[in-house]
Amino acid sequence: MRPSRYNFREAEPRWQKSWDEAKTFATRTDDPRPKYYVLEMFPYPSGRIHMGHVRNYAMGDVVARYRRAKGHAVLHPMGWDAFGMPAENAAMEKKSHPATWTYQNIATMKAQLKSMGLSLDWAREFATCDPSYYRHQQAMFLDFLSGGLVARKTSKVNWDPVDQTVLANEQVIDGRGWRSGALVEQRELTQWFLKISDYSDELLSALDSLPRWPEKVRLMQANWIGRSEGLMVRWALDAATVPAGETELEIYTTRPDTLFGASFMAIAADHPLAKSASAKNAELAAFCEECRRMGTSQAVLDTAEKRGFDTGIRAIHPLVPGKTVPVYVANFILMDYGTGAIFGCPAHDQRDHDFATKYDLPIIPVVRAADLTDDVANAAFRREDPPVTEDGILFNSGFLDGLNVADAKEAVARKLETASLDNRPVGTRKVNYRLRDWGISRQRYWGCPIPIIHCEACGTVPVPKKDLPVKLPDDVTFDVPGNPLDRHPTWKHVNCPQCGLKARRETDTMDTFVDSSWYFARFTDPFNESEPTTLSAIQKWLPVDQYIGGIEHAILHLLYSRFFTRAMTKTGHATLSEPFDGLFTQGMVVHETYKNADGAWVPPADIRIETVEGERRAVEIASGQPVSIGAIEKMSKSKKNVVDPDDIIASYGADTARWFMLSDSPPERDVIWTEDGVQGASRFLQKVWRLVGDAVALPTGDSGQLHPVTKAAHKAILAVGEDVERLRFNRCVAHIHELSNALAEALASPDATKNADQIKAATRILVQLFAPMMPHLAEECWTELGGEGFVADAAWPVGDASLIVEDQLLLPVQVNGRKRADVSVPAEADNATVEALVLADASVQAALGGKPVRKVIVVPKRIVNIVV
């Protein structure tokens, strides 16, 4: 006897087991069908999956299952981004080991993912903390090193003096360490860098080759790379004012057109000229030291005033004979951008204006509004006027007078390129990038060890590949701050592989972004034990056809992966440059927040929503006390507005959770999790269950007439297919609702029996259309309908467009742009016929009210507009 309600508790685990046993979702490397690689950003094993994961993996699973049905060999793997600080923090708090904590979390989360019924090939699973994964990463690091893609440099870093570690910029909040709360210091450390800046230009220009990426992400990456075109200009220094050995100062500018407005030069405290000038000037040396100590965190920068110190050096203007300007050391000049030196033009730059005001330097306007004359502009100018940064007409600028900004830039570049100082050009065009090399050294335990040995005699020596992996030692302690690797009694003491003398292992580990920069490539053949990748597998499966994840990775992870793929290709580990052909960034899962009278956050599970006199109210279930309803925000533990996927799957089932996640909200936008919404999804699931039961119960019968339900089914096939391919899952859901409504109508009609065959065929189509979204229910219904094997293995139905075509069209008719009537016309009628039919229509004539027709516009199959 068929139960009246679908029992997901019994059915879901049963189907998951059946798929497992049949190896339905195992990917075969020798599968000859066209490939399709679907990948969702792999999770960090933080403990439990959250609703964001459910949304992400539900979307990816729809794509994977749809592509399987369309006849692709689908690669849809899953793994774990398993290194990182939370494991060490947990180890400190719970006195356990990061590995224990991590692998336990993986076990828990894997079981949770399995309960979602995802079509994953679990045979390819790995965690980045497995030595079998990171050994290959170490091998690639060595190849990158010999390929010239790695540099060891000294740079300023954020240093947390309490936790004794380097912090990423994202981990510095208001100038303090995010964990310790200690004021972050700037420290010079020697670190390992990957030379991503060698690829600045290519990473930027190749963005144009990624049409299937969101425009927003490409734009964010372009801004991050930050290309600017400008001019390097060498200024001679007044010999009477310079320290011995200094003769010139080279600056970088994007506004060479404003050179005539120069009133000072400013150099960074770390600039070589600042250092040589400091040698004989104690006051200047002290100022430079102060600048260096100043942090570069947001909080410091926002409040710090612009300060400078006159070095006494005078620079000779390259275009104005006899003019010199003072050279300052200034605290707002960065050594690592451009040349670490600028010329200041206070009239056309806010910072320069602030500086000139403070030190009472000249302000010379050189760009004026086009509708003024030079005299009017000069007469109207006041020192306190805000700097003019818009385009305009050059004045007070010698040979540039009368030109616009763009032309003036070009004119200056031409002139200075040919001018010479010490037999070299004064000016050189130069493209600069904001993108810096990627510092990957972390003073952390739970990361991939950098396979280097430091030898007093031989310098930095790579660990021989035969000695890989450099494995993390297990016996470490977390009771004191700092890097456990560094204080481990034996681990770092090794002999130099070159000279055999006593040497020291590198105790820094790699940034965890390195781990995630190539996992997608490893998935193509995780079984290869001797090499990171298998080129034939790379060629077969990459690029990833559809990558899905959060927008928070728009820059770092995606940019690093694009760089890494190029680096892998350069070192023979890959054969392409762009890893992700299609990228989709999904929105967050958000929920209402609740606060009780004491101001404490209350989780949604502890409250009940009631409607009193048309007003929504929340009440705490345990106490019966009213709770205030707050803003809708991203689910977060701190605000307790979280809904546990386990609870939802237990009370509604995975299919309901998946269906709700895909309904209503467009996938790129945030989705608001509501109890009403989940119940609606659950109701639809049961409705489908009843419809299928009713259809199965029908005897066979065919009226021989095309039934509307067949039209509806074929319309839905075409619409759902198109919308899945464009990842518009909310529209897919709407189309499926429409088909189910048509089916319900057909089943309720008295002539259902006469049309049983068409109704059953339409039901079967319905099941196939929602199968990627609610796979368990679909299998259950498929079996009832007598389908062969799994619906997961069935071919996607073919939509017949000819069945949808109507022979009569109901054309809307507008009069002066306002809809007045609908007129039925033959679908194939030409414009003249349509016009005649429309004008003959009684309701149209009534709407015209006898006014003369001036013009009739017929848009075929769309609309008719009559102008009177």
Added chain:
RNA sequence: GCCCCUGUGGCGGAAUUGGUAGACGCGACCGACUCAAAAUCGGUUUCCGCAAGGAGUGCUGGUUCGAUUCCGGCCAGGGGCACCA
């Protein structure tokens, strides 16, 4: 400060990219079934109006036979970058 995105019913959102604004769902209301409730089924639901009709996609101007869609200005919300020369 610079760059970008988004504003449509009570709510989430559709609208074939210049052609019937409000698909589909949620909520609400009315009705049927029931002793009753739940579930289910039928109906109503942009606003004003009894109706005929009129207004309506943040505001405002424009282009067009026709604008949610294109262009200009403004307002609001959100995001990215930021002493980057």
